[in-house]
């Protein structure tokens with residue numbers, strides 16, 4: 160993705176090729192960040208489900224009251 164165009168400051172090669180240890184460290188860090196981003200939608204869906212549950216409870220309480 161976005162890391163494809165990144166040029167390493169140490170070896171002046173594309174970071175995605177992992178030519179030196181700096182490249183590989185950057186690549187590893189970005190992979191972890193991508194993994195973190197991969198988790199986020201799940202968290203968002205859980206929060207949305209909780210919000211929907213709370214809204215449903217409030218709605219039912221109003222109807223029965």
Ligand SMILES: [Zn+2]
Nearest residue numbers: 167170179182
């Ligand atoms: Zn490098």
